[in-house]
Amino acid sequence: MNPCNNLGFDPILTLTLSSDHDHGVNKRKHGDHHGGLYRQDSVSGGGSSFSVASVSVKREREVKSEESERVISATSVEEDDDGVINGRKKLRLTKAQSALLEQAFKHHSTLNPKQKQELARELKLRPRQVEVWFQNRRARTKLKQTEVDCEYLKKCCETLKEENTRLHKELQELKALKMSPTKPLYMQLPAATLTMCPSCERIGDTTSTTKTRPFTMDTKPHFFNPFTNPSPAC
DNA sequence: CAGGTCAACTGGGGGA
């Protein structure tokens, strides 16, 4: 018996499975989750092996692409004398089915059992197929988001590297200026780095521990070297 | 023919 035909499934697009799975009577267990549901005859796990029907698969898919919305009554799923179903073909959803599933996914990324049943009925799929589609869809969404996050972090990393390089360079320049013996320190420092001492309003003498002052003039404003304690020059 | 896509499977974890 082929439940797909009974339900009006597109036989080209529908795996042939045991007759009653996911019709509300299956109880999966740990260690035997899906076995009773999906393993039937020689249908092997992911990527079922199929034989006879595969020959017509490509041609039928080409036809399908042209008239994917149609209702198919013909069958490429056959049973031999032993009732063993030999037409096993990986499901490919029609555009209409995919569109409806996408629409449902936009509305809610997970389904409750009632929604699942309803969607399956609309799509003429088994609830388990709808469930699997949503699982895979969530996985794709997650993967895509991870890729986006990864790109964003890469850009952040690049920006920080550039900033780090710039700051290192600036630091080297400042160090070089500080070490130069040819000029008094206060002349070596860029104006921007000289700051008024908040306490005495003098420029600081960064190098000496003495009380010598860089200026002979005692006029305001005075500056201090930000590299040292704000007050020692005073 | 290699690599990508995708439906479907497997096995484990967790909630009720």
Added chain:
DNA sequence: TCCCCCAGTTGACCTG
């Protein structure tokens, strides 16, 4: 214990 979800995997099919 049941049921659902997720991560990982498989294998059919497609595409360049």
